[in-house]
Amino acid sequence: MIILLLLVELVTAFRYEGDEINARLANSEADIIHDAIKVKEFNHEEVIRILTTRSKAQLTETFNRYGDDHGSSITKALLDEPAEEFKADLRTAIRC
Template sequence: MWISSSFIYIIVDDDASGKMYVGFGTDEEAVISVLGHRNANQMKKIRETYHQLYNESLIDRLHSELSGDFRLLVGLVSSYRYDKEVVDPEAAMLEAARLNEAINKKQLDHDDVFWILSTRNVFQLRATFAYYKQLYGNPLEQDIKNCGKGDLESLLNVIVCCIDCPEKHFAKVVKDSIWGLGTDEDSLTRAIVTRAEIDLSKVEVEYAAMYKSSLEDDTSGDTSGDYRRFLMTLLGK
């Protein structure tokens, strides 16, 4: 367990490693990283384990910590995504059109947007995102960015990235953690620990493609001592 501040998050990755990681999140992006691509079974375990550990409802805690547009995060943890790897192409096309309509009207807080992102399974959403690009020429993230630079736009882009290409999201988290003076150890630890037994090799490949450098070398160069050895062990070095 590692501690930062704010509110608790629990990561359950039983489908990949059978292990549970418990920690504390410091911001909305951390919560999205945890919740954005979980299936219904994992969400249920997260809620149950949180209640067992802290004797309070995770939904109630999120409601008390978050406000406004960030209520979508409550939807992510309280929703019941379909677990099956089922894709309905017709629904994907229709929902791509709904997302495009919301973007054109600059109504990113529309209930349709929240409902699509918080209830559809990962495979269905990836199909919707693919149809969106095919039909409207731009990736969904780009059109969301064109709507503005507010909290909601940032929130939605992180959610879309986590669902569509989690390895790209975590590669960016690592880079942002070590960029500039000092190291954001909480974010760096979260990114590497939570992906270590899932898709860390994919994160490394994506990192190299995005930044033309090695995740291992950059992480090693920005850390030291036992902390560096810990991360290098997780990286298999």
């Protein structure tokens, strides 16, 4: 069910498509994602909200900040965990 929620949100959510970014927001959201991965809450509501509502430019900044602050990419951090279907779908959404 969570996979369906992620997919529906990805295709229906409104996204700002400009190039403007908020560095402070990127830093904060990188930490939110890191904390969710750390406690293995891959279906965390805030993570889904971030991935489905932020612009490509904002997400790129967030993912870069994640790597800078936590020493590895988000997709690599998700590889280190035990395999599960939602996590694989989450990695695919992040890579896209």
